[in-house]
Amino acid sequence: MGYQNIGQTGGMNIAGQNSKGALKVARHLLVYDYDWWVLGAKAKMIQQHHPFLDICSLAELKGSVAEKGASAINSSYDVIAALGLGIAQNLSFIGIRVDSSQIGSYNYLAKNHQAYREWSDHFKANHDFFRRTMKAARYGAISPKLAYEVKKRLPHKTVSFIRPFVDTERFCPSPTKPADNKGKIVIGWVGNDKRKVKNYHTLYKALVRAFANDPNVVFIEATRSATVPLEKMPSFYNKLDLLLITSSNEGGPAPAMEAYASGVPVLSTNVGYVKTVAGPKCRSLVIDSLALQDFANKIRELQADKDYLIELKQEARAQMVAHFTVEKTIGDWLEVLFAIKPKPSKGEST
Structure with missing residues (x-):
């Protein structure tokens, strides 16, 4: 056109x-x-x-x-x-x-x-x-x-x-990425950990503590304190099974679309455009809550149903390619x- x-x-x-x-x-x-x-x-x-x-x-x-x-x-x-x-x-x-x-x-x-x-x-x-x-x-x-x-x-x-x-050519699933992280679920958090509105300390770190005794749940992050260079962010997303968005409000956030394009579903508060850009199945992970228990329950549901997690990954990528290039x-x-x-x-x- x-x-x-x-x-x-x-x-x-x-x-x-x-x-x-x-x-x-x-x-x-x-x-x-x-x-x-x-x-x-x-x-x-x-x-x-x-x-x-x-x-x-x-x-x-x-x-x-x-x-x-x-x-x-x-x-x-x-x-x-x-x-x-x-x-x-x-x-x-x-x-x-x-x-x-x-x-x-x-x-x-x-x-x-x-x-x-x-x-x-x-x-x-x-x-x-x-x-x-x-x-x-x-x-x-x-x-x-x-x-x-x-x-x-x-x-x-x-x-x-x-x-x-989102740049779906830059952010895309790696052809060498395994469908299953050896039985583990790898969860990521991306953003400015210094900003109160992101709820890094009050929700994200609380979730890390809540799963501290579960060896099958692994958390990794890219923050102002633990910086990952922009050119390495595609590789970061390819390590994940799930991205967390814990903000009270957002314009975007860009990491949600980068994760979706990489074939990573997003467990998020109902902020910004997350629910708007998500596919029908992925919308089930967008919640009107900042409660620790609500996030923890969703994570456990995905742990228990790896087949559904794979479906979410496939939908996440397909939705970005079909509608948001x-x-x-x-x-x-x-x-x-x-x-x-x-x-x-x-x-x-x-």
Whole structure:
């Protein structure tokens, strides 16, 4: 499927020239946080499907502002998009226009984001942030719940659920991975163990202690304290039979889709897009609870029924390949962030 830009075109790249010295037209700009982090990788994947897109980190853009001035950059692009509200806020601080933004978490939006349980608690909006910062015309939230809460407070703006994607070629089951980990069930946890909202200490570590005397349950983790480099994360997921998500709220979380793509089911609180992207069987592992016993019971059920665990693994991978590759979801991103609509198919009225 092709795409057409429904906005204006034109504009000059702020770098001025390409590698051959020729002037390069760049219509749109996408700003992310760090090259080495998830959003940098996401920006590169989006760029592969948008021929007139420049991407840069926030630090790079700040350098360009210092050198050329904000007005030169603003006038060079028809659309400037941010891959997060924190990035959008920083752009506004340095005088850069923000036309659209991804919304990836509750961090800036909810006053109670540290303890807010998505499935049961009242969303306490940070009205000051909405008023001062949410100036863009279009927003793409990566979960339906997040989109609902934002649209409720910005009824006159375009706020959409923007379907997430995962690199199913990078994250995939290893052909040498055994179907059974020698009778053991290997359970993983991925994320920032320093953030209270992740419930690393209160739930995940409590589960580790609860199964301490069971030699057939093994826990491994990739955290800020026990870092696994990004390039080694596919291998990490391939060690797992199950991933745990223990957060009170999430925008995504990205590890859920990375695990699913790797053929690893996810036992998760009902946060972010987990239930939205999960297949019918895998949804049975998404629970409205932070109770230790509820998580422990699910783990024991999977221990007792290895055939069902294998079915979950197969469904997890198939669901990502069928519905959540970048090729299948890129239209959402191009339309929400850059006002690019799919071109009508032949024989379809315009």
